[in-house]
Amino acid sequence: xxxxxxxxxxxxxxxxxxxxxxxxxxxxxxxxxxxxxxxxxxxxxxxxxxxxxxxxxxxxxxxxxxxxxxxxxxxxxxxxxxxxxxxxxxxxxxxxxxxxxxxxxxxxxxxxxxxxxxxxxxxxxxxxxxxxxxxxxxxxxxxxxxxxxxxxxxxxxxxxxxxxxxxxxxxxxxxxxxxxxxxxxxxxxxxxxxxxxxxxxxxxxxxxxxxxxxxxxxxxxxxxxxxxxxxxxxxxxxxxxxxxxxxxxxxxxxxxxxxxxxxxxxxxxxxxxxxxxxxxxxxxxxxxxxxxxxxxxxxxxxxxxxxxxxxxxxxxxxxxxxxxxxxxxxxxxxxxxxxxxxxxxxxxxxxxxxxxxxxxxxxxxxxxxxxxxxxxxxxxxxxxxxxxxxxxxxxxxxxxxxxxxxxxxxxxxxxxxxxxxxxxxxxxxxxxxxxxxxxxxxxxxxxxxxxxxxxxxxxxxxxxxxxxxxxxxxxxxxxx
Amino acid sequence: xxxxxxxxxxxxxxxxxxxxxxxxxxxxxxxxxxxxxxxxxxxxxxxxxxxxxxxxxxxxxxxxxxxxxxxxxxxxxxxxxxxxxxxxxxxxxxxxxxxxxxxxxxxxxxxxxxxxxxxxxxxxxxxxxxxxxxxxxxxxxxxxxxxxxxxxxxxxxxxxxxxxxxxxxxxxxxxxxxxxxxxxxxxxxxxxxxxxxxxxxxxxxxxxxxxxxxxxxxxxxxxxxxxxxxxxxxxxxxxxxxxxxxxxxxxxxxxxxxxxxxxxxxxxxxxxxxxxxxxxxxxxxxxxxxxxxxxxxxxxxxxxxxxxxxxxxxxxxxxxxxxxxxxxxxxxxxxxxxxxxxxxxxxxxxxxxxxxxxxxxxxxxxxxxxxxxxxxxxxxx
Numbered sequence: 001x002x003x004x005x006x007x008x009x010x011x012x013x014x015x016x017x018x019x020x021x022x023x024x025x026x027x028x029x030x031x032x033x034x035x036x037x038x039x040x041x042x043x044x045x046x047x048x049x050x051x052x053x054x055x056x057x058x059x060x061x062x063x064x065x066x067x068x069x070x071x072x073x074x075x076x077x078x079x080x081x082x083x084x085x086x087x088x089x090x091x092x093x094x095x096x097x098x099x100x101x102x103x104x105x106x107x108x109x110x111x112x113x114x115x116x117x118x119x120x121x122x123x124x125x126x127x128x129x130x131x132x133x134x135x136x137x138x139x140x141x142x143x144x145x146x147x148x149x150x151x152x153x154x155x156x157x158x159x160x161x162x163x164x165x166x167x168x169x170x171x172x173x174x175x176x177x178x179x180x181x182x183x184x185x186x187x188x189x190x191x192x193x194x195x196x197x198x199x200x201x202x203x204x205x206x207x208x209x210x211x212x213x214x215x216x217x218x219x220x221x222x223x224x225x226x227x228x229x230x231x232x233x234x235x236x237x238x239x240x241x242x243x244x245x246x247x248x249x250x251x252x253x254x255x256x257x258x259x260x261x262x263x264x265x266x267x268x269x270x271x272x273x274x275x276x277x278x279x280x281x282x283x284x285x286x287x288x289x290x291x292x293x294x295x296x297x298x299x300x301x302x303x304x305x306x307x308x309x310x311x312x313x314x315x316x317x318x319x320x321x322x323x324x325x326x327x328x329x330x331x332x333x334x335x336x337x338x339x340x341x342x343x344x345x346x347x348x349x350x351x352x353x354x355x356x357x358x359x360x361x362x363x364x365x366x367x368x369x370x371x372x373x374x375x376x377x378x379x380x381x382x383x384x385x386x387x388x389x390x391x392x393x394x395x396x397x398x399x400x401x402x403x404x405x406x407x408x409x410x411x412x413x414x415x416x417x418x419x420x421x422x423x424x425x426x427x428x429x430x431x432x433x434x435x436x437x438x439x440x441x442x443x444x445x446x447x448x449x450x451x452x453x454x455x456x457x458x459x460x461x462x463x464x465x466x467x468x469x470x471x472x473x474x475x476x477x478x479x480x
Numbered sequence: 481x482x483x484x485x486x487x488x489x490x491x492x493x494x495x496x497x498x499x500x501x502x503x504x505x506x507x508x509x510x511x512x513x514x515x516x517x518x519x520x521x522x523x524x525x526x527x528x529x530x531x532x533x534x535x536x537x538x539x540x541x542x543x544x545x546x547x548x549x550x551x552x553x554x555x556x557x558x559x560x561x562x563x564x565x566x567x568x569x570x571x572x573x574x575x576x577x578x579x580x581x582x583x584x585x586x587x588x589x590x591x592x593x594x595x596x597x598x599x600x601x602x603x604x605x606x607x608x609x610x611x612x613x614x615x616x617x618x619x620x621x622x623x624x625x626x627x628x629x630x631x632x633x634x635x636x637x638x639x640x641x642x643x644x645x646x647x648x649x650x651x652x653x654x655x656x657x658x659x660x661x662x663x664x665x666x667x668x669x670x671x672x673x674x675x676x677x678x679x680x681x682x683x684x685x686x687x688x689x690x691x692x693x694x695x696x697x698x699x700x701x702x703x704x705x706x707x708x709x710x711x712x713x714x715x716x717x718x719x720x721x722x723x724x725x726x727x728x729x730x731x732x733x734x735x736x737x738x739x740x741x742x743x744x745x746x747x748x749x750x751x752x753x754x755x756x757x758x759x760x761x762x763x764x765x766x767x768x769x770x771x772x773x774x775x776x777x778x779x780x781x782x783x784x785x786x787x788x789x790x791x792x793x794x795x796x797x798x799x800x801x802x803x804x805x806x807x808x809x810x811x812x813x814x815x816x817x818x819x820x821x822x823x824x825x826x827x828x829x830x831x832x833x834x835x836x837x838x839x840x841x842x843x844x845x846x847x848x849x850x851x852x853x854x855x856x857x858x859x860x861x
Contacts, residue, residue: 082582089581096583306489310496320842321835322799328817329835332827336510337503417599423806431602438609448610455598455606462597 009068021065028059036102063090134446135453138437145273155276158195189287202264215243269347277429282416288355293362318360326353331425350422358415365407369400402476409469413462430454522824529819531810533726551815558732559798565737570744577749596742607731608807619717627706635725636707643701651694659683728809740797751786784856791849
């Protein structure tokens with residue numbers, strides 16, 4: 001029998017240390033647990049301060065007694081290695097465990113036990129907990145803003161259709177995979193725009209943009225038969241010619257009258273709002289800012305001085321100012337720069353402003369990827385006789401973009417988190433709607449519920465996005 | 481020079497000039513129609529609006545330029561507070577993320593994941609409209625340590641009343657200069673003789689001793705003014721004396737530092753993880769003590785990775801402080817691009833000044849950062 005030394009427990013009298021150790025540790029947790037869940041004070045017979053710190057002291061001694069390295073008991077070793085390596089760690093672990101136990105009951109009672117789920121007026125919320133009836137009543141507004149209730153199926157349908165069309169890429173067979181980039185960069189944005197314009201907004205059937213689309217489709221089809229030597233000049237001239245012909249020559253009076261027919265009731269963008277507006281704004285900004293950022297980053301690395309310095313100036317300008325001043329500019333200063341009879345919709349102005357702003361950040365991220373590529377890649381591409389665009393499209397960009405997936409994902413996350421700022425121009429997405437609902441005289445005093453709800457919504461969206469980008473990064477990781 | 485290189489440049493230039501020309505032509509026409517002339521003369525006019533919270537003396541009789549200064553100083557104030565707290569929280573959480581204690585690592589990770597995934601504006605609203613509104617009224621506030629009062633009307637803290645504050649300031653400046661010299665001397669000694677000097681303890685000692693001397697010899701005197709509750713009317717109370725931190729400032733600083741700290745924590749973690757294990761082992765194998773390994777080998781390399789992205793975060797924090805406009809904290813955007821613009825209607829001048837101010841701030845810091853980056857970059861032979 002070895003001598004017992006409680007100051008330094010060792011492997012030899014393992015169970016002599018283990019049982020009192022675990023006992024003390026469990027006792028300390030039990031005291032805190034009973035105190036916080038059932039407000040039972042087991043140690044009330046002791047003086048105040050000692051009673052307050054007793055669980056901490058007991059737990060600390062308990063953890064000290066079970067801190068035995070290589071005990072041979074698997075579970076004990078795992079505990080020691082993870083939460084109990086030394087005195088300081090043991091103390092921190094205890095503090096965290098106690099804090100969690102202490103904060104659980106109030107949180108549970110606020111969120112669930114004392115909360116009100118039913119009812120449709122303020123009177124229903126008499127309990128001390130959260131008033132989820134408030135969220136339930138306003139849910140429609142938080143999702144769709146002031147969009148008319150009877151027309152909301154249009155938003156739902158568009159989002160479902162766009163999600164379905166966006167998901168096509170996951171199910172594409174090998175044969176169609178090579179067209180996916182073209183689909184996502186050109187076709188999908190156009191379809192999305194048409195959905196938003198015809199469906200959600202309820203615009204007329206023929207307008208400038210649809211002439212443009214028809215012109216583009218016709219010229220691409222003819223483009224297949226043009227020898228590649230003349231292709232550049234062809235695509236510079238023909239689409240514009242077709243567009244002008246379509247708009248001013250081929251479309252007769254009757255057809256123009258027909259084009260003014262609106263299939264759906266017009267809902268002005270001021271009435272859009274809620275989470276659906278968050279999605280619309282972030283979706284379009286995401287689509288626009290990426291190509292602009294790509295060209296800016298190429299421009300910044302170009303050998304042509306004028307293009308280079310214009311790109312640098314553009315990027316540094318947008319990166320240097322806060323988004324809120326950019327939005328201010330788009331709402332109060334920009335109308336001054338347009339002719340009097342020209343009016344650009346508020347939402348369009350905001351989307352352009354945010355896209356240009358984020359494009360500068362995307363450009364810097366992509367530049368990082370371009371700089372990380374070894375010079376040999378450029379030289380090899382040039383030695384194969386590739387020109388500037390061929391080299392970038394087939395050699396440089398695929399590698400560089402692969403490298404910057406995390407950075408781009410971060411920029412897109414920042415974009416989603418920046419959308420609430422559009423309250424500056426009077427567009428109310430979900431956070432703006434919350435602030436509006438909060439000031440409703442019939443529903444005063446439920447700010448907390450609203451913000452907690454919106455936080456959870458944003459957390460789910462952003463967390464899912466960051467996990468998805470992590471997966472992408474792992475998928476495209478290539479050994480170098 | 482060949483044609484292929486000149487044509488795209490020329491085209492770009494023409495497009496840019498055309499766009500700018502179009503905009504400025506329209507701006508001219510529009511301003512003529514509204515009868516405004518472009519110019520910055522309005523800056524010296526009387527502003528005739530009040531600002532809730534100001535670091536310098538200001539009321540409606542001062543000029544618009546003074547209002548601009550008030551806004552700028554408030555922006556700088558909240559940015560500095562935010563940067564200090566974000567750095568402290570960020571470094572602690574970043575180190576906690578590297579802890580081998582599972583509970584600590586998880587707690588830090590949950591904090592980071594949670595706060596960085598919620599929009600900053602939402603967090604500001606949460607603190608201002610939900611959390612701080614739950615605080616007690618001044619007459620019901622419980623004192624913290626007897627002198628601090630956290631109420632719905634703001635945080636009331638004791639203030640120092642100084643005599644001969646200039647001598648005290650000089651003593652602090654003298655201490656800082658002395659520390660710089662000590663550091664230079666220590667570095668020289670280290671390089672020439674390989675002997676370490678305890679720079680940190682000497683610095684702290686200097687920072688305490690010199691200001692203390694100024695109290696005893698320089699006639700500096702400071703007394704503490706504790707806030708006392710005062711009745712304004714039958715139901716309205718407030719605190720008199722001491723310093724008042726308005727709830728707008730508190731919620732803004734709180735949200736900014738908690739949000740930015742998550743990013744700084746990730747920078748710190750990446751920095752420390754970025755130092756390869758071999759470096760530590762090599763340092764230990766030539767007989768350096770663990771403290772020396774940390775100070776002479778790990779930290780200089782980790783800082784090289786940590787500092788550039790962290791400065792970027794500082795810059796972001798400063799720019800994000802413009803969200804103050806949403807909760808009516810009188811920062812540059814609210815005072816100048818909000819109230820002053822509303823009163824004068826000079827959209828172009830005011831928005832351009834505001835943007836230029838932020839731009840100057842950012843570019844100054846970027847230039848400094850580039851210089852610093854060059855200085856600490858690995859000098860390869």
